[in-house]
Amino acid sequence: MLRHSENQVLLRKVVRDFVEQEIAPMAHKIDEEDTCPVELFQKTAQLGFNGVFVPAEYGGAGLGYTEMAIVLEEIGRHSAGLAVGLVAHYMGVYAIMTWGSDEQKQKYLPLLCSGSFGGLSITEPGGGSDFAGQKTIGQPVGGEWILNGRKCFITNSHCMGVNVLTARTGEDDKGRPQISAFIIEGDTPGHKPGRKEKKAGLRGSYTGEIILDNVRLPQENLLGKPGDGAKIGLGTLGEMGRGGTAAAALGIVRGCLEESVKYAKERIIYGKPLAKLTNIQFLIAQNRTDYEAARLLTYNAAGMKDAGKPCASELSIAKYFVVETAVKAAKRTMDLMGGYGVISDYPVNRYLRDAVAAIPACGTSHIMQVIIAGGELRK
Ligand SMILES: Cc1cc2nc3c(=O)[nH]c(=O)nc-3n(C[C@H](O)[C@H](O)[C@H](O)COP(=O)(O)OP(=O)(O)OC[C@H]3O[C@@H](n4cnc5c(N)ncnc54)[C@H](O)[C@@H]3O)c2cc1C
Structure with a gap:
């Protein structure tokens, strides 16, 4: 039998009250106008939802994945589009929280918990299911990384504050593509949103391209080690x-x-x-x-x-x-x-x-x- 704790029941009530007041009345308009109401994301940050599973020392609510699911179910009840925007944000947060160095966690997690949009950029026009087939390149040049390529279908593409992105950085010793992961701040020169998709559903979150045009990143923006991208x-x-x-x-x-x-x-x-x-x-x-x-x-x-x-x-x-x-x-x-x-x-x-x-x-x-x-x- 599934039983939530008293605190989880209380959290659900807080989220439900917020959703019924702030999201439900707007849900139809969001869908009709196909926009992403970024101001709501600031409000969910203030309530602690944006970093629900992030430890308190990094600015999060210090709860878990069950609480994350409660937040998403309640938001998804009235706007699955907004909920999926939050899922993409959580993916960026999770990648940094799980594989980031302490400096990376100190730098990015408080930002992400307090209203900056996160995301995860993997898919490319050549096919989302074929992870190893990605063509975005990250080249090590003079102690920096230079990234070039194009990602597509990226949720939060047009409002991304902190992007976790994978790119091909060479070959491993068996000749297979070596893929690495990077943290890119949204306003880094050369990192820009491209085409915004018009989706049949899940409106309320942006889905679109991320263009990488000679994006220069210092070593400290590599997430994990070279080859940890998969x-x-x-x-x-x-x-x-x-x-x-x-x-x-x-x-x-x-x-x-x-x-x-x-x-x-x-x-x-x-x-x-x-x-x-x-x-x-x-x-x-x-x-x-x-x-x-x-x-x-x-x-x-x-x-x-x-x-x-x-x-x-x-x-x-x-x-x-x-x-x-x-x-x-x-x-x-x-x-x-x-x-x-x-x-x-x-x-x-x-x-x-x-x-x-x-x-x-x-x-x-x-x-x-x-x-x-x-x-x-x-x-
Ligand atoms: C609303 C939305 C949000 C998204 N957000 C993000 C995001 O934030 N970040 C991101 O990186 N991507 C995102 N994506 C992309 C998503 O991950 C890809 O669409 C998905 O992985 C499928 O890739 P594809 O569209 O290229 O289809 P393909 O990979 O080209 O697949 C085409 C067909 O082939 C089938 N197929 C492919 N490989 C196999 C296999 N091995 N076995 C059996 N069948 C197979 C598929 O099931 C599908 O039916 C998003 C997509 C949508 C629609």
């Missing part, structure tokens, strides 16, 4: 991004459940509430069951991460199941609403667009299945 990039996606995306999508599943119940009670048909029809009750039962399963998987994986247990498979299972479930729950809820389901005054068609857009984020469902099956086959 460990850092894939580790961050696997250990942070997937659990975060699952939690954001869990908010969508809960949204579907709550909207289906509300609509079924309010809509009068044949002189009585829609909820009297048995098939409508079945749809609500499916939404409730899906939410319960998605919730258990999300918080089970987060709890394992908090306990320091290996949980790459559990995080991938949660991401795969919850995101795919969100798509099904949103479609089902639209069906329940008849014609009103497709009208944009109601939020449910946005939930469907958000859920579909969450499938590729942090690795597609196919990649999740490859990881999950790999874990089983290695046993």
